[in-house]
Amino acid sequence: MLTVSIMLATLMQTLDSTIANVALPHMQGSLSASQDEITWVLTSYIVAAAIATPLTGWLSDRLSVKRLLTISVAGFTIASACCGLSETLAQIVCSRLLQGVFGAALVPLSQSILLDINPREKQGQAMAIWGMGVMVGPILGPTLGGWLTDSYSWRWVFFINLPIGIMALAGVAAFLPARAPRRGVRFDAFGFATLALAIGALQAMLDRGEQLDWFGSKEIVAEALIASISFAFFIAHTATAGKVSFFKRELLRDPNFAVGTFFIFIVGAVLYATRALVPPMLQNLMSYPVAAAGLVTAPSGAGTMIAMLIAGKLLKRIDSRLMLLAGMLISAFALWQMMHYTIVLSESDIVWPGVVQGFGLGLVFVPLSTLTFSTLTAELRADGTATYSLMRNIGSSIGISIVQTLMTRYTQVSHADLAANITAFNPAVQPLLASGSRMDIAMLDRGITQQAAMIAYLDDFKLMFVATLLVIPLLILIRKPGAYSTDVGAHAAID
Incomplete structure (x- = not known):
């Protein structure tokens, strides 16, 4: 219960x-x-x-x-x-x-x-x-x-x-169960203030950057400066504040936690970002209503749930790192399928790659969470889980901002490349230009814009595919919990 x-x-x-x-x-x-x-x-x-x-x-x-x-x-x-x-x-x-x-x-x-x-x-x-x-x-x-x-x-x-x-x-x-709060817990106001300023400015910059043309906007420049300066102060303060530091440096002394947190940041940036691409693609290019777009993307959640149930059972029998490898490869395969999308897609063309990607993501998430906290002492878990969630969210925000920005730029580049072929010397478009009909020319421009946007989506999927493959070698940095049993025992004795 x-x-x-x-x-x-x-x-x-x-x-x-x-x-x-x-x-x-x-x-x-x-x-x-x-x-x-x-x-x-x-x-x-x-x-x-x-x-x-x-x-x-x-x-x-x-x-x-x-x-x-x-x-x-x-x-x-x-x-x-x-x-x-x-x-x-x-x-x-x-x-x-x-x-x-x-x-x-x-x-x-x-x-x-x-x-x-x-x-x-x-x-x-x-x-x-x-x-x-x-x-x-x-x-x-x-x-x-x-x-x-x-x-x-x-x-x-x-x-x-x-x-x-x-x-x-x-x-x-x-x-x-109710537990007594810890007495004598000091609050590092300066450490929290600098970290809060850095995170708040970074999130605002990532969320509004694409709307405001990034560093062409004074607001985005100001947010970037605030985030950079505040984070620099936070790092300097954390390194010199001793035991009063807001961020518990003991977390970074646990190798699995440090690597796992870095890995979930990368996973958030690479895999979560692809979830932000498909719904707008369906609605803007293929005229899907909001509810219909939701229905064809929702089955990916079923793939995630099935994978998580399987992963939870298999963790006792299979090396968690092998499960992580399998999850990343399956996710890469789903992105490879998405790289071959066309402007005309059936519902099954959308559903199955989503289910496959969801399944791969489920195989990544469970063993990664388990390995990250397997060697962390109970006293550090609340701080550890907060840091883990924060890094996952920041990673996903950065990934989504990157793919949305590249989507806009790829569309402009592709539109220019395609439009360069629309000349009076191109036999395929000579009848349209000769007719002088504004309706025909407008329809032609609409078709070019639609194809340019589709090319941009495919370029984004290709980028995510390559990034997923590049992340896989990081798995060698994660070790079995047993590799740190001595360190865990030492921490327990100290506590």
């Missing part, structure tokens, strides 16, 4: 990371907001969650895990109700900020609790259950959001959290 309760909280938070995306046009009309203003509904949530995530470890020590989780679930549920009741843009942006702040701790705390309540031999299965909530939520979010918006109202995108939040809150209150 405790597992069900904390997974409901996790699912609620991960759903909200994508469920509101498809409802933005409806919110824009209802709240009388411009295109630029309505994007702050998404940006405010992302930035607030990113800033608050590193606080999870310190707050869990200061308040206790049960109290922090209870406050987080209750606050997120109330903030969701406020989002649904908002009548102005300012109200919904403030409510989304609160959602991000309260929801930041839900994913890392749920992972930490599952690791704590399960013995080592069952931690693989525990990570499979946790991974389903973390991975399936963002996949199902657009589908569920599209259905709720079309069938009822955009407000139900937020109201759907109320029953889930109430059940999660009741379960946590009833089944999570």
